[in-house]
Structure formats: structure tokens, C-alpha cells
Amino acid sequence: DQQVKQNSPSLSVQEGRISILNCDYTNSMFDYFLWYKKYPAEGPTFLISISSIKDKNEDGRFTVFLNKSAKHLSLHIVPSQPGDSAVYFCAASSPGTYKYIFGTGTRLKVLA
Amino acid sequence: DGGITQSPKYLFRKEGQNVTLSCEQNLNHDAMYWYRQDPGQGLRLIYYSQIVNDFQKGDIAEGYSVSREKKESFPLTVTSAQKNPTAFYLCASSGTAISYEQYFGPGTRLTVT
Numbered sequence: 001d002q003q004v005k006q007n008s009p010s011l012s013v014q015e016g017r018i019s020i021l022n023c024d025y026t027n028s029m030f031d032y033f034l035w036y037k038k039y040p041a042e043g044p045t046f047l048i049s050i051s052s053i054k055d056k057n058e059d060g061r062f063t064v065f066l067n068k069s070a071k072h073l074s075l076h077i078v079p080s081q082p083g084d085s086a087v088y089f090c091a092a093s094s095p096g097t098y099k100y101i102f103g104t105g106t107r108l109k110v111l112a
Numbered sequence: 113d114g115g116i117t118q119s120p121k122y123l124f125r126k127e128g129q130n131v132t133l134s135c136e137q138n139l140n141h142d143a144m145y146w147y148r149q150d151p152g153q154g155l156r157l158i159y160y161s162q163i164v165n166d167f168q169k170g171d172i173a174e175g176y177s178v179s180r181e182k183k184e185s186f187p188l189t190v191t192s193a194q195k196n197p198t199a200f201y202l203c204a205s206s207g208t209a210i211s212y213e214q215y216f217g218p219g220t221r222l223t224v225t
Binding site for chain 2: 102
């Protein structure tokens, strides 16, 4: 049972445009969400997080939106740059647990 | 220069042999984690540890063992009982185990033939 889903395995975007990566979850107890960026054969790099008490968090070109009623979060990258080309994972955790559940990732390709 | 180190980067073993993957962190983090990544899949949790001398099974612990004798170190042993050991293994740590971002090491690619 996949509790965290990233239904788009890949996404291509033109340089300078907006990239929108989506993540859906099924467990309503999840209260903290993370986004990671991963290059091949490297460890994931933390990008941005959001707590369930918020619906938006911004950090530079990266913004994460959380829609709790829809159990959906999205990562917006504006403007997209070729260096953003990587696999992006979302992850979620429940209060009082020590585990994060990761999605299967979306491969973003930013075209120059 | 704080971070998480995993060694070696690539590891080759013959089937039937146990192998230990190293993970060290100098971030003074309490919690440490082991994940494995297979092609087309997300990160799956193998084991995690909240404090020294304590660890918990994750979702796919069968065929693996860990120890946490020091705060800085969380080695993972892939035993011969693990049916599909070839994978990319990632170690992570976090400041506290609840609702804080995890920081990952560079990973170890294990190939068993």
C-alpha cells in the first residue's frame, strides 16, 4: 500500500518556465512533509519542508503548497533552470513516529 | 565540515557472503536511518535508530542487521539471508527523530553476484 504517491514518473519543462511536481498521500495523520532532490548515484538533498499547520512555504525559487483536504502537496520551481534536472522525492511523516514514507520520485528535465 | 560519510562508494560481493556498509556522521544528530533504493522505486526504510544502543526495524528489515554503539556510527550488515541484496544503500541522520529533515550520505552501490 503506497501511502505517498508521485503519479508522474517524469516531467519536461523549458528553462525559465515553472515546474510543478505533485505528490498525493493517503494517511490523514501525516503532519510533516519534505521534498528532496536527487542526482544519479548520489544521496538526496533536502530542499524544503512544510508542516500541516501551514498551506504554503517558500524558499527562493522553491515553493511547496499543501492541500490537506485533498491530501495533496506540490512543489513549484520558478524559474526552472537546467541544473534543476534531477529526481524529486516527496516524503511524509506522522506525529510521534520516527519514519518518513517516501514517494517513488519524479524525474524532472529542464530543457535549455 | 559536517556531514555524513558512507564507505565504500561501490562494493562487490559474492552471493552467500555477509557485507557491512559503513555510515558515519559528525552532525551530532541523535537519529540515524538506513534506506535502500531500487530502480524506479522510492526509498524504503530498512532500520532506524533514535539513540545509541537502540534501533528499530523499518519496512524491509529482513536479511539486514545494524548496531548503534556510538552516536556517530550506524553500520548496516547485509546478510546472506537477504534475497535481493543488489541495490543502492543510503544512510541518513536527523537532529531529532520526529519531524525534522533528514540529511543523507552519498550512498553505497552494492552488487552481489
